[in-house]
Amino acid sequence: MRVRTGIWIAALAVACDGSADVKDDTLDTAPLGPRLPSTTFSATTDFTGTAELAVDVPAGTLSFLMAAQGPEGTLAYVDRVYDPSGALVYRLEDWYFDHSDETLSMGVLPIDDTTTLNWPILDEHGALSPGTWVLHLRDWSGGAADVTFEGTVQTRLPQTENTLRALVVYAAGVSDEAEVVEATEAAVQVWADIWSAWGLSLEVRYAESDVDPDLPNALEPGDALAQVSAMGEDWDVTVIIGETQEGTPYSVLGSASSIPGPLTAARRSAVLISWPRIAGPDGRFSEDDIGQYGNTLAHELGHFAGLTHPVEVGWDRYDAVSDTPRCTTTGLCEAQLGGNLMFPYVMCPYPYTDCDAQDELSSGQQTVLLNYTGLL
Numbered sequence: 001m002r003v004r005t006g007i008w009i010a011a012l013a014v015a016c017d018g019s020a021d022v023k024d025d026t027l028d029t030a031p032l033g034p035r036l037p038s039t040t041f042s043a044t045t046d047f048t049g050t051a052e053l054a055v056d057v058p059a060g061t062l063s064f065l066m067a068a069q070g071p072e073g074t075l076a077y078v079d080r081v082y083d084p085s086g087a088l089v090y091r092l093e094d095w096y097f098d099h100s101d102e103t104l105s106m107g108v109l110p111i112d113d114t115t116t117l118n119w120p121i122l123d124e125h126g127a128l129s130p131g132t133w134v135l136h137l138r139d140w141s142g143g144a145a146d147v148t149f150e151g152t153v154q155t156r157l158p159q160t161e162n163t164l165r166a167l168v169v170y171a172a173g174v175s176d177e178a179e180v181v182e183a184t185e186a187a188v189q190v191w192a193d194i195w196s197a198w199g200l201s202l203e204v205r206y207a208e209s210d211v212d213p214d215l216p217n218a219l220e221p222g223d224a225l226a227q228v229s230a231m232g233e234d235w236d237v238t239v240i241i242g243e244t245q246e247g248t249p250y251s252v253l254g255s256a257s258s259i260p261g262p263l264t265a266a267r268r269s270a271v272l273i274s275w276p277r278i279a280g281p282d283g284r285f286s287e288d289d290i291g292q293y294g295n296t297l298a299h300e301l302g303h304f305a306g307l308t309h310p311v312e313v314g315w316d317r318y319d320a321v322s323d324t325p326r327c328t329t330t331g332l333c334e335a336q337l338g339g340n341l342m343f344p345y346v347m348c349p350y351p352y353t354d355c356d357a358q359d360e361l362s363s364g365q366q367t368v369l370l371n372y373t374g375l376l
C-alpha cells in the first residue's frame, strides 16, 4: 500500500436538494470535542494473560467506544465486560463462533491485532450505568503476560442532534473524474434520506488524498487506513472512494473495516468504496447506480456504526437483535429480510438495475445504530 505525503483536505459544501439533512460542517467543528471526551490508554496483560482496562463513565454518558491495538501478530479481543456494580455483562464464550449462532459485534472478536467495543449495543443492555466499567483485553494468539494494548476510549455526552460526521476521501486521481464526484455527492444524499427515517442526520466533508485507489482488503486493512483517517477529526468516520479492493470479488461494492469502527485513526478506521464496481461495465452512473451507491453507503456505514447482517448467506447465522426474524432458506430470508438495509446482498441481479428498496431497520436494529458513540 502506497501513501505519499502531501495529503490535503479540500472541503466542499454538499449540494443539498433533498428532504434529508446533509450539512456542510467545515466552518466550526471545534465545539464537538467537549461532547466526546477522549482518553488514551496503555494496558498490559498480567500473568493470567488479562489486561484490565478501567473506563470511567460520568453520569449522563450515553455510550462509550473503545478501540485497542496490540503488537503486530496478536489477536486482540475483549474477553469480559463488567458494569460498575461488578456484574458480568459480556463474555467472549457466549458469542464466539463455535458457541453461538448469533453475532453481537465483530470488533470484540479475535480477528487481528485490533479490537473495538461500543457499549451499550442492544435494547436489552439498557442505559449506560455511571461509574467504573472494567474491560478485560486478551490476546488469542497465545500471548500471556506482558502483551501491551494501546488505544482510546471515547465517551458520548448527551447529544441533541444524532448526527454522524463523515469525511469522504477520494483516493488518488478519483476526484479528477467529475462524474464520480457528482455521483458521490448525489449518493450521499440518498444515504442521508435513508438514515433520516430513524432521526439521524449527516454532516459530510470531502477531501482528496494520494492514497492508492487500489484499496486494501478491509479484512486486512493495514496502516494506510489509519493515515487517511488521521486527516479527519476524532469524531468523524472516514469513507474512502477508490477503485478496487484487494482480493475481493467484483460483487463487493463497499466494505467496512470494523463492526463497529473506531472514530480515532486506527488500522480499521474506514469504510471502503469501489466506485467502478457500482458504476458497472459502462463506467457511467445511471440513476439506478446512484441509488445503489447511496444504499451501499447507508449499509456500510450501518456496519461501521455496529450493525451486523440480520442473517448471513447460508441462513444459519444471525444478528443478536431480538426482533429480526430467524429465517432458514433463501426464499424465506429474501421475503422476510430482503427489504432490510443490512441484508447481506442487493435484491437485483448484476448490473444492479431495478433493485428492490432496502431501507428498513427493525426497532432493535435502530437501537444498535443509535447507540453508536459517533452519533453526536
Ligand SMILES: [Zn+2]
Binding pocket: 299, 303, 309, 342, 343, 344
Ligand atoms: Zn454488509
